[in-house]
Amino acid sequence: MCRVFGLKSHGCRKSNFQRLPIYGVVTRLLPLKDRMYKKALTSLTILFFMMGFITCLNDILVPYLKAIFALTYSQAALIQFCFFAAYGLTSIPFSKLIENIGYQKGMVVGFALAALGCLLFYPAVLLHIYALFLGALFVLASGIVLLQVAANPCVSIIGPPETASSRLTMAQAFNSLGTFVAPFFGAYFILSGLTNSIYAEGVVYPYFLIAMVLIVIALALSRLNLAGMETKETDESTWEEVLREKSLLLGVIGIFAYVGAEVAIGSFLVSYVMEILHVSETKAAPLIALYWGGAMIGRFIGIFTLKAFAPAKVLAAHALLAVVLVLVSMQTTGAIAIGCMVLVGLCNSIMFPTIFTLSIKGLKAGQEKKGSGLLATAILGGAVVPLLTGILADRIGLHHAFVLPVICYAYIAWLGISHLKTR
Numbered sequence: 001m002c003r004v005f006g007l008k009s010h011g012c013r014k015s016n017f018q019r020l021p022i023y024g025v026v027t028r029l030l031p032l033k034d035r036m037y038k039k040a041l042t043s044l045t046i047l048f049f050m051m052g053f054i055t056c057l058n059d060i061l062v063p064y065l066k067a068i069f070a071l072t073y074s075q076a077a078l079i080q081f082c083f084f085a086a087y088g089l090t091s092i093p094f095s096k097l098i099e100n101i102g103y104q105k106g107m108v109v110g111f112a113l114a115a116l117g118c119l120l121f122y123p124a125v126l127l128h129i130y131a132l133f134l135g136a137l138f139v140l141a142s143g144i145v146l147l148q149v150a151a152n153p154c155v156s157i158i159g160p161p162e163t164a165s166s167r168l169t170m171a172q173a174f175n176s177l178g179t180f181v182a183p184f185f186g187a188y189f190i191l192s193g194l195t196n197s198i199y200a201e202g203v204v205y206p207y208f209l210i211a212m213v214l215i216v217i218a219l220a221l222s223r224l225n226l227a228g229m230e231t232k233e234t235d236e237s238t239w240e241e242v243l244r245e246k247s248l249l250l251g252v253i254g255i256f257a258y259v260g261a262e263v264a265i266g267s268f269l270v271s272y273v274m275e276i277l278h279v280s281e282t283k284a285a286p287l288i289a290l291y292w293g294g295a296m297i298g299r300f301i302g303i304f305t306l307k308a309f310a311p312a313k314v315l316a317a318h319a320l321l322a323v324v325l326v327l328v329s330m331q332t333t334g335a336i337a338i339g340c341m342v343l344v345g346l347c348n349s350i351m352f353p354t355i356f357t358l359s360i361k362g363l364k365a366g367q368e369k370k371g372s373g374l375l376a377t378a379i380l381g382g383a384v385v386p387l388l389t390g391i392l393a394d395r396i397g398l399h400h401a402f403v404l405p406v407i408c409y410a411y412i413a414w415l416g417i418s419h420l421k422t423r
Helices: 014-018 021-029 032-056 058-069 078-119 121-127 130-157 161-189 191-196 201-222 239-243 246-277 286-308 311-331 334-348 351-360 368-396 403-422
Strands: none
Touching (some): 032 161, 032 201, 058 130, 058 161, 058 201, 058 246, 078 121, 078 130, 078 246, 078 368, 121 201, 130 161, 130 351, 130 368, 161 201, 161 286, 239 246, 239 368, 246 286, 246 334, 246 351, 246 403, 286 311, 286 351, 311 403, 334 351
């Protein structure tokens, strides 16, 4: 573990740390004068991996708890709703907390809070109460929110502004790697025992293991020297003044639209495949991994495309392509419809980091924490848009309910074009 986090230890050789693939990518993204931060940024990529891993496990919890508690689809949807609602309720308070304790302590507390949420699954299983699972998920999600609020601006300010989108895309790429791995982990450790049990004890050991990993990461992170990454400027701006920054306000709406569209497609993709191809859940489920895997591949590619082209131009191109793919999927059937929807994951790849960095680019020194808190609040779109998509699907059918994600992607395309005009 000390090799991964770059801790000073007689048992860890520098050469071993430098062999890590992440280390080489990080080094190339930082200027020579800032190479002192390469181990810190490597650590941040690991944090992003864990955030993606934990978030994507919700896709496994939905069918698992639905079967255990015999839930309706609307009741099962509360899993995603409670998780993403935490962003809307805790982002700004956590931003204020980070203003007082700094990025590093904020991330340590975030991992500890997420670990607590994982441990709360045990009493939920013991008492067999669905509401307790939702409460545990909310605590877990609150820890992820705190990590998001602290880590995103931390990655952005660690190096030169012109490569901020590229650095954050790299970190988000490892976030996508976590979302790619999580379904396989959940299927093996959680869903595999579903047919042999009427209780939810299948989540106890996996989440206990995750809690232990989070605690170890928190302890290791607390020993790193990240003092140089803390902004020295004091920010006396009010939240209203920060939000009046046009680029930030448009970015808040953009993050809401992006997360809402991405989660809506991911949440209903299995049902969409089953409806079109008439296959079982088991055969449809692997396409979730392809959807999130596309985002992972796109983010690794984006590390370089965002350095070669204007980030706003890349954002507009990806969003327009997503609009076309979803519209084609809605108007077709069979493999073409499914293939187009899965490819949207590739389009999603660079959206979050690009919108985020474009949004805080014009903020004054010291306002990044408030800006990050407002942008993290917009992740509430992951709770609202999927719910509205589900309601629309009940009325006009799932095949055409994806008109809401189309509207979301159209706004993101406009956002990218507007930044190009401003520049």
